[in-house]
Amino acid sequence: MVTGTGESRALTEYQHDPLGFVVDVLGVRRETLVWSENEGYENHKADRTELGEPTAPAPPFARPLPAR
Numbered sequence: 920m921v922t923g924t925g926e927s928r929a930l931t932e933y934q935h936d937p938l939g940f941v942v943d944v945l946g947v948r949r950e951t952l953v954w955s956e957n958e959g960y961e962n963h964k965a966d967r968t969e970l971g972e973p974t975a976p977a978p979p980f981a982r983p984l985p986a987r
Contacts, residue, residue: 933940941947950957 930940930944933944938949938952941952942949954960
């Protein structure tokens with residue numbers, strides 16, 4: 920990161936807090952990333968039926984691989 924004096928410095932305080940980096944440095948609102956912190960999330964049903972769309976199966980890359 921470049922400071923106001925033109926010097927660069929490592930942002931080591933974010934090594935174990937990547938979410939903090941995205942929020943503090945990049946300016947992304949935390950609630951857009953941590954949906955469970957939004958009001959009403961605990962009552963939300965994420966199957967998309969309220970949009971008139973059928974529930975789709977998980978894409979292949981999201982399914983566990985069979986045991987060998």
